[in-house]
Amino acid sequence: MLLHYLDLSWRSFKRTPLVSFLMVLAIAIGIGITMTSLSVYHMMSADPIAHKSSQLYAVQLQVMDDGHTWWTSDNLPLQLTYQDAANLYKSEIGGQRLKMVRSGFSVYIDSDTVKPFSQSARLTTPEFFNMFDLEFLYGEKWSLQQEENAAPVVVISEELNNKLFAGENSVGKIIYLDDASYEVVGVTRNWPLTIKYYDLNNGSFNDPEQLFMPFSLLEAKQLGNWGNTNGWKHEDVRSFSAKLQSEMVWIQFWVELTNEQQKNDYENYLLAYMQEQQKFGRFNRKELAYSIRDVNKWMAYNNVVSQDNKILVALSFMFLAVCLANILGLLLAKFLRRAPEVGVRRALGASKRQIFMQHIIEVAMLGLLGGLLGIVLAQFGLLGVRQSYSYYESLATMDLTMLLSAPLIAISTCIIAGLYPAWLVCKTNPAIYLKSQ
Amino acid sequence: MMLEIKPIFHALCRSKVGALLLLIQIAITTAIVSNAAFIIQDRITYLNQDKGYPEDEILAFHVMHFGKDVKSHQQFELDEAMLRALPAVKDAAYINNIPLSGSGSSSDFSINSAPEPGLSARTAYFFTDDHAIKTLGVELIAGRNFREDEVVVTNDNDQRANVTIVTQALLNELFPDEDGLGKTIFLGDIPMKVIGVIKHAKGPWLKDSRPNNVALIPYINPNISGNFLVRTAANERANIAKRIEDEMLENYNKRVIIRVRGLDQDKAQYMAEDTLMMRMLIVLITILVLVTALGIFGLTLFNINKRTKQIGTRRALGARKSAIVNYFLVENVLICSAGLFLGAIAALLLGQLLMKHFSIAVLPPSYIAVTAIMVFTMSILAVFGPAKRAANISPSIATRTI
Numbered sequence: 001m002l003l004h005y006l007d008l009s010w011r012s013f014k015r016t017p018l019v020s021f022l023m024v025l026a027i028a029i030g031i032g033i034t035m036t037s038l039s040v041y042h043m044m045s046a047d048p049i050a051h052k053s054s055q056l057y058a059v060q061l062q063v064m065d066d067g068h069t070w071w072t073s074d075n076l077p078l079q080l081t082y083q084d085a086a087n088l089y090k091s092e093i094g095g096q097r098l099k100m101v102r103s104g105f106s107v108y109i110d111s112d113t114v115k116p117f118s119q120s121a122r123l124t125t126p127e128f129f130n131m132f133d134l135e136f137l138y139g140e141k142w143s144l145q146q147e148e149n150a151a152p153v154v155v156i157s158e159e160l161n162n163k164l165f166a167g168e169n170s171v172g173k174i175i176y177l178d179d180a181s182y183e184v185v186g187v188t189r190n191w192p193l194t195i196k197y198y199d200l201n202n203g204s205f206n207d208p209e210q211l212f213m214p215f216s217l218l219e220a221k222q223l224g225n226w227g228n229t230n231g232w233k234h235e236d237v238r239s240f241s242a243k244l245q246s247e248m249v250w251i252q253f254w255v256e257l258t259n260e261q262q263k264n265d266y267e268n269y270l271l272a273y274m275q276e277q278q279k280f281g282r283f284n285r286k287e288l289a290y291s292i293r294d295v296n297k298w299m300a301y302n303n304v305v306s307q308d309n310k311i312l313v314a315l316s317f318m319f320l321a322v323c324l325a326n327i328l329g330l331l332l333a334k335f336l337r338r339a340p341e342v343g344v345r346r347a348l349g350a351s352k353r354q355i356f357m358q359h360i361i362e363v364a365m366l367g368l369l370g371g372l373l374g375i376v377l378a379q380f381g382l383l384g385v386r387q388s389y390s391y392y393e394s395l396a397t398m399d400l401t402m403l404l405s406a407p408l409i410a411i412s413t414c415i416i417a418g419l420y421p422a423w424l425v426c427k428t429n430p431a432i433y434l435k436s437q
Numbered sequence: 438m439m440l441e442i443k444p445i446f447h448a449l450c451r452s453k454v455g456a457l458l459l460l461i462q463i464a465i466t467t468a469i470v471s472n473a474a475f476i477i478q479d480r481i482t483y484l485n486q487d488k489g490y491p492e493d494e495i496l497a498f499h500v501m502h503f504g505k506d507v508k509s510h511q512q513f514e515l516d517e518a519m520l521r522a523l524p525a526v527k528d529a530a531y532i533n534n535i536p537l538s539g540s541g542s543s544s545d546f547s548i549n550s551a552p553e554p555g556l557s558a559r560t561a562y563f564f565t566d567d568h569a570i571k572t573l574g575v576e577l578i579a580g581r582n583f584r585e586d587e588v589v590v591t592n593d594n595d596q597r598a599n600v601t602i603v604t605q606a607l608l609n610e611l612f613p614d615e616d617g618l619g620k621t622i623f624l625g626d627i628p629m630k631v632i633g634v635i636k637h638a639k640g641p642w643l644k645d646s647r648p649n650n651v652a653l654i655p656y657i658n659p660n661i662s663g664n665f666l667v668r669t670a671a672n673e674r675a676n677i678a679k680r681i682e683d684e685m686l687e688n689y690n691k692r693v694i695i696r697v698r699g700l701d702q703d704k705a706q707y708m709a710e711d712t713l714m715m716r717m718l719i720v721l722i723t724i725l726v727l728v729t730a731l732g733i734f735g736l737t738l739f740n741i742n743k744r745t746k747q748i749g750t751r752r753a754l755g756a757r758k759s760a761i762v763n764y765f766l767v768e769n770v771l772i773c774s775a776g777l778f779l780g781a782i783a784a785l786l787l788g789q790l791l792m793k794h795f796s797i798a799v800l801p802p803s804y805i806a807v808t809a810i811m812v813f814t815m816s817i818l819a820v821f822g823p824a825k826r827a828a829n830i831s832p833s834i835a836t837r838t839i
Contacts, residue, residue, distance in 0.1 A: 022735070029724060037717070106503035106693045118501050118693045178503045178661065224660070234551035234625050238594040307795040308714040311476070315718075318469050319725055325462045326732040329455060333739040388716070389709035420454070 002361065009362035016334060020366065023330050027370025030323030031410045032377025037312040039382060039402045043395045044205075044305040048197045049133060052256075053295035055095075056131060057263075059088065059253045061274065062289035063282070064232045073301070076291055077230065077249040078201065084277075085251035089125065093269040095256035096131050099215055100124035102199060102227040105177035107211070109164055119160070120226055121177070121211035122199075123218050129155075129188070131256055132198055137161070139171035139186035142214055146185075150220035155186040157210035180221065182213070194394045197295055199252060200302040201228050205391040225250050247282070255292070267292065320409075324417045327366075331421040335359060342425055343433025355426040363418030364411050371410030375403065445768050452740070459736055460776040463812060466729045467780025468787045471808035473718045475788070475800050480715040484708055488537060489638040491574040492701040494527075496667040496678055497535045504691025509659045510590050512689055517568070519688055520665065523680070525673035530568035530666050531657055534641055537700060539707045541641030544624055546603075546652060548611055551625045558610040560603075560650040561640025562624065566590075569653050570602070572668045573638065578605065580618050580633035588655040598656040602633035606649035629654065643707070666700075674699060726815060733819040737765060741827045748827055749834035758828035765824035766817065773816045777809045784808070 013020045047053050060076040061084055070077050080088070085099040101123050108116035122128070126141040138161075142153045154175065161170055170184045196206050217223060222240040229243075229250040237243045257263045270290045274283045293301055342355055378398065385396035398406075449456050500516075502509050513531050520529035534541035541561055549555030563569070567583040580602070589598045601622070608617035608631065621628050629652075638651045657663075669677045682694045705712075741748070748761055788800030 022731075026728065026731075029728060033721060033724065106501045108503070116503065116691075116693050118499075118695045176503070179505045306710065308710065311791065311795060311797075312714070312717055312721075315469055315473060315721060318465055319721060322462050322465050322469075322725060322728060322732075325458045325465075326728060326735070329458045329732060329736050329739070332454060332458075333735075333742075385713065385717075388713040389706075392713075 005358045005361040006365065008358060009365045012334075012338075012362055013365070019330055019334055023327050023334075023366050024370045024373060026323045026326045026330070027367060027410050027414060028373035028377055030320040030413070031371055031374025031406055032381055034313075034316040034320050034409065035374060035378035035398065035402060035406050036381030036385065036396075037309065037316045039378065039398045040385060040392070040396050041305060041309050041313045042402055043194055043397065043399070044309060045299070046194065046399075047296060048193060048195045048299075049295060052133075055256050055258050056295050057255050057257055057266075057292040058295075058298045059255055059270070060291040060293075061270065061283075062285065063247060063249060065284040066286060068232050070232070074289075074291065076289060077232070078302075079228070079230070079249040080251045080253050081247055081249055082244045082251055085253050087273065088253055088255075088270075091269065091273070094266045095258055095262060096127045097253070097255045098125045098127040098131055099251055099253050100128065100199075101215070101218060101225055101251050102202070102209065103218070103223045104226045105211070107160075107164075108176050110174070110176075114164060119211055120209050121154075121213055122209040123213050123215045123223065125215050128212065131254060134191055135189040137187045137189045138169045139184070141212075142185050147214045147216055150214060150216035152180060152182045152217070153185045153214065154182040155188060155212040156184055157188050157208075158190045160210040161187045177211070188212070192394075195299065195304060197299055197304075198254065199227065200299070200304060201252075202226075203391070204299075204302065204304045205395060219244060227252075257292075263292070320413060324413055327414060328417040328420065331363065331418055332424070335421045335425040339425065339428050340433040342428045343430040346428060346430040347434055352426045355428075356422050359422035359425055360415060360418055363414045363422065367411035367414030368407055370414065371407030374410055375406045378406065441764070442767065442771070445764060445771065449768060449771065452743075455736055455740060456772050459733060459772050460779065462729050462732050463773055463776030463816065464780035464783050466725055467777055467805070467808055467812050468783035469725060470722045470812070471784040471804045472787050472791060472800060473722045474808060475804045476797065477715050477718050477722075478804075479798070480711050483643070484711060484715070486639075486643070487637065488643075488704070489575055489636070490536065490700060491668075491671075492537075492704060493671045493699065494574065494668050494674065495572070495700040496669060496674055496681070496697070497538070497664060497700055497703060498667075498681055498685075498697040499662065499664050499695050500685065500692055501662040501695070502689075502692045503661070504689070506691070507689060508592055509661055509663070510592050510657050513657060513659055513663060513665075514590060516665065516685060516688055517566075519684065520667055521568075523667075523677060523684065525669050525677060527668045527670070528568050528571040529668070530565050530572040531659070532569060532664050532666050533564040533659070535664050535666070535700070535703060536563070536573070536639060536641060536651075537643065537704045537707060538641055539703075543640065543642075543645070546607065546611065546650075547623045548620075550623045550628060556611060558607060558650055559645070559647045560607055560652050561642070561645065561647075562652040562654055564654050564656040564658070566655055566657060569666070570633075570635075572666045574668060575638045576636040577602070577633050578636045580631070582633060583653075583655040588657065590657045592658060592660075594658065596658075597627050598654050599627075599629055600632045601629040601652050601654050602635060603631055603652045604635045604638050604649055606637075606647075607652060608634060610647075610650065624652075624654075726812075729812070730815050730819045733769070733816050734823065737769070737820050737823040738826075741765070741823055744827075745830055745834060748830045749832055752830065753832035761828040761830075762821075762824045765820055765827060769816055769820040773813055777813060780812070781805050781809060 061080060062076055063081055069075055089097055089099050102120060103123050104120040106116050107119045126147055129141045137158055141155060146153055161167060170187060173184050174181050175184060191208050193208050195204055196208060229248055231248040233247060235246045237246050257266055271288060274288045277283050382396040386392050517529055517531055520526060543559060543561045545557040546560040547555045547557035566588045567585055570577055570582050587600050589596050611617060611622060612620060617631055618634055619631060621630050639648050640651045642648060678697050681697050685694050784805045791797045792799055
């Protein structure tokens with residue numbers, strides 16, 4: 001029966017090619033516009049580490065005294081002070097923990113073929129690779145021992161390994177960062193990340209760093225911060241050690257909590273920690289505040305999806321509604337003109353239900369065609385978006401979910417538009433049309 | 438001309454669905470277009486604002502030293518001299534951060550020394566030297582430029598500059614009732630005397646709450662990295678840009694030169710998102726208006742087909758062609774007015790919704806009015822063709838088949 005209806009639909013399409021084509025075009029334009037903005041939205045809000053995003057938590061502490069404000073929605077600074085990060089890292093509470101900060105260097109090796117270049121680096125504790133699921137191509141992460149001793153070691157990315165060592169196993173080789181030498185202990189596999197969720201401070205869609213080094217090098221080599229450093233009160237921080245002791249926030253901290261119990265324990269611990277610190281004259285507040293947010297909440301809190309994109313998605317669905325009204329009008333015209341034919345079919349014994357189904361299937365076919373053409377149009381739209389700005393390179397694309405949802409949205413839109421015309425046409429009273437023929 | 442509104446209205450009531458669809462389309466179109474047009478206008482104003490710099494003449498780049506055999510602050514002085522000596526270069530200056538680039542330093546500047554409370558204003562500040570005014574091309578409207586001996590070139594963090602040149606906007610905020618020139622202002626506990634006033638300049642962030650509060654401080658303490666600004670003739674800029682890396686490395690080679698670009702390219706990067714939003718909205722409303730126009734066109738054609746006999750009969754009974762055209766025009770005006778009325782309400786509601794959830798200002802009613810006039814004109818144009826066609830229906834049609 002379905003095949004028969006499809007055959008009928010196709011015949012009907014060919015009978016009124018112009019109107020049918022206009023309908024397909026209307027759907028295609030609506031879908032093209034909607035899918036362009038929806039795809040970008042989808043990529044921007046996609047869960048970057050789906051299997052454990054609800055176990056990784058970014059930690060925030062309200063370090064500011066009463067009377068100071070921050071620009072975040074809940075008034076909490078986005079990063080921690082150096083001393084708080086150190087204390088939380090040392091504690092035994094919670095699952096795996098890491099502290100980190102972004103830095104950078106001039107990079108060169110003992111070779112004339114590679115010109116010195118600048119590269120940003122992540123100073124972090126070795127848990128980073130486990131917690132954020134980085135895989136190793138060669139070698140491995142540095143040991144806790146090396147972390148403690150501020151050993152001059154570095155893990156480089158596959159891309160950087162290709163650039164410096166032509167892709168060979170470079171474990172044990174030496175690279176120079178600024179004026180010091182470091183031994184390569186590992187090479188990570190390419191880490192395709194559309195959203196740099198672990199550090200959203202300086203561009204949510206920037207590429208991950210390609211150099212990873214022990215966090216302890218920060219103090220040992222007095223390295224500069226390439227991320228944000230924010231103070232909230234007047235402090236004299238002319239020397240590096242003063243900065244480490246200061247109340248300025250510049251260190252990021254994540255903890256892995258696998259169950260509700262662990263989460264509760266950790267929250268209690270944070271409160272207890274701040275109360276203890278109050279004894280040293282810190283956290284001068286009536287009400288202590290902190291926050292732990294999992295990956296998805298962290299991205300929402302940091303407004304990873306730009307408000308422009310949300311507005312565009314909303315407007316393009318309204319646009320789709322206009323297209324729907326258009327299709328509805330055209331369908332009415334098309335179906336009602338067919339009333340005599342339907343009258344004959346009804347007289348020959350077709351039930352209302354069958355007539356209804358036949359027309360809905362015809363409409364769904366239009367939707368499918370429109371959806372497919374819409375995908376093509378959306379590709380042009382996304383091409384335009386990609387060319388406008390480099391960071392849309394990986395964001396303005398359609399993944400499988402979006403490719404499948406395009407025809408789905410198109411078909412359901414068309415079926416909604418087709419309900420009324422199909423209902424109208426199946427109500428046709430056969431007698432009238434039999435008489436006039 | 439008789440506007441036979443009553444019979445037209447009754448006729449409309451008999452084919453409600455078609456009219457309703459048209460009405461909905463017009464309402465949604467009005468709501469979207471007026472709001473989108475407002476956002477577009479907002480972005481155009483933002484993108485075209487006066488930054489205060491001759492952006493097409495300025496080149497910026499970043500230097501990172503890895504060699505430790507020279508002192509950065511001394512090397513940068515030599516580099517400046519070399520850059521200024523290049524042909525077609527008007528001036529060059531060291532600066533710690535680049536204006537309009539989206540990265541920089543800011544702090545509260547106060548009329549009292551910290552921690553004493555006092556009137557303060559958020560200010561973006563740049564560490565640079567006496568060549569900055571000319572290199573940036575900003576206009577000094579009062580006071581004077583830095584003297585060479587006021588520029589502190591050092592690698593000692595305890596040394597401080599004690600003068601500053603600030604924008605008029607900052608002085609107006611810190612000294613609302615008096616002339617701030619010659620007064621002392623404080624960055625934390627560092628006192629600086631205001632010796633010059635810049636008419637207008639933007640800091641690193643155009644979206645800052647105080648984008649116009651800028652202070653230049655004559656202080657060069659670059660640690661291992663810094664930025665340079667070079668001002669050239671606009672048509673020579675590309676040539677100079679190509680030479681920068683080689684010239685700089687020839688001066689001293691244990692360093693990396695990156696991000697050589699024009700100030701306007703920097704800005705383009707920073708503004709890319711807004712440019713994209715503006716373009717997408719323009720595409721969206723253009724297609725939307727076209728689709729709606731086509732919808733009106735199609736529905737009128739459909740109505741005419743349905744009423745061929747009725748029109749023929751009216752013509753046979755003596756109606757003039759103009760009466761037929763008028764009929765469809767009036768019918769369209771009726772539907773369109775109702776649609777625009779609903780659309781205006783929807784536009785206001787949508788505007789409120791956008792304002793509530795996003796940082797968008799209240800939609801001015803003028804945008805709705807202009808959109809309404811435009812949609813109205815468009816719908817008249819869309820209906821005119823089919824109506825003329827209807828008027829040409831021969832009266833004999835009426836007699837043929839009934």
